[in-house]
Amino acid sequence: MFDFNSQGxxxxxxxxxxxxxxxxxxxxxxxxxxxxxxxxxxxLNQVSGLIGDDDSARWESGKPQIGYLFQQPRLLxxxxxxxxxxxxxxxxxxxxxxxEQVKLPSIADHYPNELSLGMAxxxxxxxxxxxxxxxxxxxxxxxxxxLPTAKEMRGLIKRLVCDHPQRSMLYxxxxxxxxxxxxxxxxxxxxxxxxxxxxxxxxxxxxxxLEALLRY
Amino acid sequence: xxxxxxxxxxxxxxxxxxxxWGISFLADNELIPSPAIVFNxxxxxxxxxxxxxxxxxxxxxxxxxxxxxxxxxGIIGVLMGRFKxxxxxxxxxxxxxxxxxxxxxxxxxxIWFGLVEVAAVAAVIINKLPNVAVTLREGGRMFDHExxxxxxxxxxxxxxxxxxxxxxQLFPYVMIATRGGLALIWKIxxxxxxxxxxxxxxxxxxLAFQLFDVATILAYSFAFIAIVxxxxxxxxxxxxxxxxxxxxxxxxx
Numbered sequence: 001m002f003d004f005n006s007q008g009x010x011x012x013x014x015x016x017x018x019x020x021x022x023x024x025x026x027x028x029x030x031x032x033x034x035x036x037x038x039x040x041x042x043x044l045n046q047v048s049g050l051i052g053d054d055d056s057a058r059w060e061s062g063k064p065q066i067g068y069l070f071q072q073p074r075l076l077x078x079x080x081x082x083x084x085x086x087x088x089x090x091x092x093x094x095x096x097x098x099x100e101q102v103k104l105p106s107i108a109d110h111y112p113n114e115l116s117l118g119m120a121x122x123x124x125x126x127x128x129x130x131x132x133x134x135x136x137x138x139x140x141x142x143x144x145x146x147l148p149t150a151k152e153m154r155g156l157i158k159r160l161v162c163d164h165p166q167r168s169m170l171y172x173x174x175x176x177x178x179x180x181x182x183x184x185x186x187x188x189x190x191x192x193x194x195x196x197x198x199x200x201x202x203x204x205x206x207x208x209x210l211e212a213l214l215r216y
Numbered sequence: 217x218x219x220x221x222x223x224x225x226x227x228x229x230x231x232x233x234x235x236x237w238g239i240s241f242l243a244d245n246e247l248i249p250s251p252a253i254v255f256n257x258x259x260x261x262x263x264x265x266x267x268x269x270x271x272x273x274x275x276x277x278x279x280x281x282x283x284x285x286x287x288x289x290g291i292i293g294v295l296m297g298r299f300k301x302x303x304x305x306x307x308x309x310x311x312x313x314x315x316x317x318x319x320x321x322x323x324x325x326x327i328w329f330g331l332v333e334v335a336a337v338a339a340v341i342i343n344k345l346p347n348v349a350v351t352l353r354e355g356g357r358m359f360d361h362e363x364x365x366x367x368x369x370x371x372x373x374x375x376x377x378x379x380x381x382x383x384x385q386l387f388p389y390v391m392i393a394t395r396g397g398l399a400l401i402w403k404i405x406x407x408x409x410x411x412x413x414x415x416x417x418x419x420x421x422x423l424a425f426q427l428f429d430v431a432t433i434l435a436y437s438f439a440f441i442a443i444v445x446x447x448x449x450x451x452x453x454x455x456x457x458x459x460x461x462x463x464x465x466x467x468x469x
Contacts, residue, residue, distance in 0.1 A: 068369050
């Protein structure tokens with residue numbers, strides 16, 4: 001288990017996040033809901049170490065290996081899919097095997113601009129998994145996908161991440177149904193500066209309360 | 217498409233030669249020699265074993281100056297693009313260097329260091345360096361912040377960042393600086409040679425100028441233009457094509 005303690009987050013003189021504590025249990029998916037601009041992505045960035053410093057955020061029992069599926073796939077456009085993945089995992093066989101797991105075995109030598117958004121997100125998921133992370137952060141990975149593609153992606157995330165016994169995931173979404181389907185724990189971020197205003201295991205969640213919090 | 221492009225270029229050259237020949241025919245003056253007379257001057261300079269050694273020496277100076285200007289100017293430019301403090305400190309110096317006439321730099325270096333090779337090459341580098349820095353500064357500013365974050369997260373080594381992340385983003389700016397650089401540098405090298413060296417194309421132009429030998433002046437000019445064009449065709453365009461392959465792609469999946 002990994003415990004993350006944030007002392008809050010201030011960016012450009014503005015308090016974005018209040019102190020937040022998160023526990024990552026192996027095999028647990030934690031879904032984070034909240035209105036736009038409430039700091040969900042900032043929290044993911046702080047957890048990943050991309051923003052903030054060691055004084056404002058620390059891991060209690062050693063820093064875990066973190067994979068991050070950004071909202072945009074962030075693949076290097078001038079490198080093929082294979083080359084993108086080889087930058088993270090130099091073993092060719094592992095790369096091919098991972099592409100098969102995300103159901104894209106035949107696109108290894110294509111460039112990212114030749115892929116649909118759904119395909120590019122799956123490649124980004126493959127890159128994330130090749131890192132063999134202890135914790136995976138996902139920032140609205142189903143946004144802007146059409147329904148069948150979103151369903152396929154959700155299935156992949158469920159199979160490759162949620163059902164993995166050793167992996168924890170912090171999953172940011174706007175969609176309550178998505179959170180309730182994928183999450184073991186659901187939390188809501190809100191207030192100014194943002195903090196966790198609600199958190200409960202999915203099977204104990206009050207949907208009405210959540211909808212009220214999210215102002216549905 | 218490529219064949220059509222080549223044909224268009226040939227047509228343009230033929231039209232230019234025809235116009236030149238027409239003007240020289242109408243002028244009927246040895247100060248406006250015909251293409252045939254200029255070609256003959258190329259052959260004579262070749263046979264007298266002056267053309268190749270002169271071209272070779274000038275080309276060496278161009279290459280050395282170009283490499284140093286690209287390397288030093290490129291590093292300074294990218295760092296200025298990345299670090300605002302450095303940009304604020306170096307920007308006034310860059311503006312001064314950009315606005316000093318090339319001729320002034322050349323004369324000053326010859327006065328201070330004498331008519332030596334180092335002064336000649338340094339004068340060319342100093343003239344070109346600020347242009348490279350300004351172009352590459354834009355490249356440094358345009359680095360994709362999101363891809364940098366991705367590289368941080370996936371702990372790319374310095375080598376991976378340089379080769380796979382930064383270089384591809386800088387490449388279009390390097391090509392702009394290279395094309396502009398070659399065109400500018402060889403012209404400055406000729407002035408440097410004309411003013412203070414006893415070899416190279418610039419020196420030969422100086423001799424021909426004293427004799428009002430326009431055919432020889434044009435012969436050396438076209439010989440060097442041909443070399444720069446060969447560099448464009450056989451080095452720059454293939455590099456460009458290779459680097460921009462991802463934009464054309466293999467077709468949408």
